[in-house]
Amino acid sequence: MAKLYYKFGVMGSSKTASALMCRFNYLQKGISVLLLKPKIDNRDSSDEVVARIGISAPCTTFSESENLQVLFDEQNAQNKFKVVIVDECQFCTKKQIDQLREIAENVPVLCYGLKTNFKGELFEGSKRLLEIADSIQEIKSVCQCGKKAIMNGRFVKGLMVTDGQEIEIGGDEKYRGLCWSCFKKEQEKTRVYEKIIKHLNVLKELDSAGNWSGDTSADNIIMQTPHVIYEDDVKTFIEDFKEFQIKSPDKILLIDDNIDTLRKITMKDKDFDYMMCLISFVLKLEKDKPGILKTLIEDGTMIKWLKQIKKCVDE
Ligand SMILES: [Zn+2]
Incomplete structure (x- = not known):
């Protein structure tokens, strides 16, 4: 029976690498996989899923207005795809997750992505996946201090920021997976810095x-x-x-x-x-x-x- 899987992790937890390894395993067994990725912005023209450890694979990208059920039917006209893997699934809309849910009635759909944004709030796609996925699995990773990382810190230069757009386009920024105490420490550091500098x-x-x-005063007698x-x-x-x-x-x-x-x-x-x-x-x-x-x-x-x-x- 096909299922809708949600596999989430923080930044740097090798989600994309896991997605690509999963695809590789299917391919080795002769099972064709449709690899999908949301277009984050218009300039993002790369039709490739790239993991930081250096592996990559061609994929089909879709915009936020695209119907994934229609997209799947078009791509799968010859019935060759037996599995769908979605990377960066947090950027899917609620509607698109519902469409993936429908696709999963026939073929397994595995969604890889973040759970929360840099403010610690659920992404639209993540929220819907938590609500309707058959299987929810965490891809665990550690914070710089060794504890389990649960937060995604957005860093601009050396400071963590907690204000701004969910997706900062063209921003010169980095993300880091952090535990709650390190997240709080970084937040405090930003506050200290702004006040002191x-x-x-x-x-x-x-x-x-x-x-x-x-x-x-010279006449101070005390x-x-x-x-x-x-x-x-x-x-x-x-x-x-x-x-x-x-x-x-x-x-x-x-x-x-x-x-x-x-x-x-x-x-x-x-x-x-x-x-x-x-x-x-x-x-x-x-x-x-x-x-x-x-x-x-x-x-x-x-x-x-x-x-x-x-x-x-x-x-
Ligand atoms: Zn920590």
Whole structure:
């Protein structure tokens, strides 16, 4: 008995490779397969299904207005196809999945594709397949941390984005399969970055980050430890950063709190997390070593660090 199969996985779970291997297995047994793929946009003229591991096969493409039942009947005029395989089935419309459902009354239809988009929401085709497929199977894969990947993160340069169109045409972007905790971490990273990086230009323009408390009033009878009264722009920077402050940066960084050590940190190979940790470290240090932030802003070190954070994301 023919069935409608839905085999889903995240980005990078070798869905297309699995589809092509499945086709190969049928062909080896002398069974003809009709390989189908939705046209994602008009510029996509390639009539080929290509897997990243380097295998490919010719296919028939269809637009979102095409009736797949009609398409199948046309292609199968001589009754040669015994199996239908659809790659990127998430891009099918609900109607087209219903048409595949009808085709599956006579020949097995195997659909390979994603389940959810970069926002973690079902695609139209995936939703319908979950509703009406006879067999639903997950093609499992792992996240960078080793846990099971369930989300599809869309990355533009080094940052994950969760806004935008479901299909970004011509966008310079990459997708990565992630577990829920890594997905959340990447989301937080984007938020941190957007909040922090706007301070780069402001801090760059500052001549003075602030004044020592002793400089302003001489008639203060209460003896206070000297501290820096920071400019408003610096205060906003500190406030914005506080939200993301790492609790024990000293334990992560394993560097001493000497200002020359801090100045000399070479940027080569330092990643986003390291730089965020370093800034956290300095903000924490300000309590014990008042004025350290003032020095590091005025001598350009903080600017250098923020630029490095920007570089980590831009490259
Ligand atoms: Zn993970």
